[in-house]
Amino acid sequence: MRSSGSGKSGGRGNYRGAGNNRDQKQGPGRPRKPRPEERRYDVGPGAGKDGPKSGRGKPKASSKASPKGGRGRTAPARSREYEARIEERNRERYAGKKQVKLPKTFPGAEQEGERLQKVLARAGYGSRRACEELIDQARVEVNGEIVLEQGRRVDPEKDEIKVDGLTVATQSYQFFALNKPAGVVSTMEDPEGRQCLGDYVTNRETRLFHVGRLDTETEGIILLTNHGELAHRLTHPRYGVRKTYLAHIVGPIPRDLGKRLKDGIQLEDGYARADHFRVVDQTGKNYLVEVTLHEGRKHIVRRMLAEAGFPVDKLVRTAFGPITLGDQKSGWLRRLTNTEVGMLMKEVDL
Structure with missing residues (x-):
C-alpha cells in the first residue's frame, strides 16, 4: 500500500494542505506569493494594524469609466500654471501671422x-x-436694366423694380377693392353715424383712404389704399383713367343716343363726354346700358343720361381703370394682386 505522503504518486487531496512543498518549487530568488490566509488588508485610508475598519478592505473601483484599451488609469490633471504657459506660447507662435x-x-x-x-x-x-x-x-428689371445674375442688391425705396414691365410696390403699401353696396357713404368716417367705407377696414393696422367717390345710391367698385401718389394720379384728369358703369334706364332709346353722349352733353358746369357707350341688354322697355368715361365729376353719369332724357334707376360701377368688379359680391373687400397693382401704376406712369 502506497503512502499518502508521497510527492509524485500521491493523490491531489493534500495539495492545499500545510505539508505540501509548493512554496519550495517556486525556485530560489522568486518572491513567494502569500496564501489567502496570509494576505494583509491593512492598506488604504482608515486601515490599521488590525485591518480595515469596515468591509473586506479592497479599494473601491473608480466610478469614472476608463478609456478604451486602458486599465482605469487617468492622466494627471494639468496645473493652472502649466496651462497658462501653453496659452502664452501659442500666442507668441501666431503673433506675427496675418489674419485670415x-x-x-x-x-x-x-x-x-x-x-x-x-x-x-x-x-x-x-x-x-x-x-x-x-x-x-x-x-x-431694375432701373430700366434687365437683371440676369442672382444676388443683385437693391434699395427698395430708391430703385425702380419691375416684373414683366409692371412696377413692383416694394414698400408697405396696401391696395384693396371694395364692392360698395347701395346706401354706404363714400367717406372713411361719417359724423351722422351712417354706414361708410371705414366700417369695412376698421381692423387694418395702417390708415387707408378711398380713391375717388361713388354716390351713396351707386354700387360697385371703389379702391382703397395708403399709396398717396397713386391715389392722386388715379383721380387726376390729366391721366384720364377710365371708369365703366352699368346703368338701368327705361326706353325706348333712340339709335343716336350713343353718338350724343360721345359728342358731349351740355351740363350746368360744362360739357361732359362719354368715351364709349353700348346697349348690354333689353327686356321690353327696360334697357341695361354701359357707359365708359374718364371724367370724375359728381353724379356725372346720372346727370348725362338724365339730360339726354333717360333718368337712371340703378347704377353700378363695374371697372376702375384695369381693375374690374368681376364676380365680387356686394360688400366684399379683396386685396389686389401684384399684377393688378402693377397695371394701375402703369396706367398713371408710376
Whole structure:
C-alpha cells in the first residue's frame, strides 16, 4: 500500500494542505506569493494594524469609466500654471501671422441694400426660389436694366423694380377693392353715424383712404389704399383713367343716343363726354346700358343720361381703370394682386 505522503504518486487531496512543498518549487530568488490566509488588508485610508475598519478592505473601483484599451488609469490633471504657459506660447507662435479673411458667401455682399429675390418675395411674388426663377427668365428689371445674375442688391425705396414691365410696390403699401353696396357713404368716417367705407377696414393696422367717390345710391367698385401718389394720379384728369358703369334706364332709346353722349352733353358746369357707350341688354322697355368715361365729376353719369332724357334707376360701377368688379359680391373687400397693382401704376406712369 502506497503512502499518502508521497510527492509524485500521491493523490491531489493534500495539495492545499500545510505539508505540501509548493512554496519550495517556486525556485530560489522568486518572491513567494502569500496564501489567502496570509494576505494583509491593512492598506488604504482608515486601515490599521488590525485591518480595515469596515468591509473586506479592497479599494473601491473608480466610478469614472476608463478609456478604451486602458486599465482605469487617468492622466494627471494639468496645473493652472502649466496651462497658462501653453496659452502664452501659442500666442507668441501666431503673433506675427496675418489674419485670415473668410470668403464672401456671394459676390457683392459688401454692398448695401437687400437681395433682389428677397425684395420680390416680400412683395408677394412667391418664395425666394420662385423669385430666383423670375430673374433667370429675364423677367425682372431694375432701373430700366434687365437683371440676369442672382444676388443683385437693391434699395427698395430708391430703385425702380419691375416684373414683366409692371412696377413692383416694394414698400408697405396696401391696395384693396371694395364692392360698395347701395346706401354706404363714400367717406372713411361719417359724423351722422351712417354706414361708410371705414366700417369695412376698421381692423387694418395702417390708415387707408378711398380713391375717388361713388354716390351713396351707386354700387360697385371703389379702391382703397395708403399709396398717396397713386391715389392722386388715379383721380387726376390729366391721366384720364377710365371708369365703366352699368346703368338701368327705361326706353325706348333712340339709335343716336350713343353718338350724343360721345359728342358731349351740355351740363350746368360744362360739357361732359362719354368715351364709349353700348346697349348690354333689353327686356321690353327696360334697357341695361354701359357707359365708359374718364371724367370724375359728381353724379356725372346720372346727370348725362338724365339730360339726354333717360333718368337712371340703378347704377353700378363695374371697372376702375384695369381693375374690374368681376364676380365680387356686394360688400366684399379683396386685396389686389401684384399684377393688378402693377397695371394701375402703369396706367398713371408710376
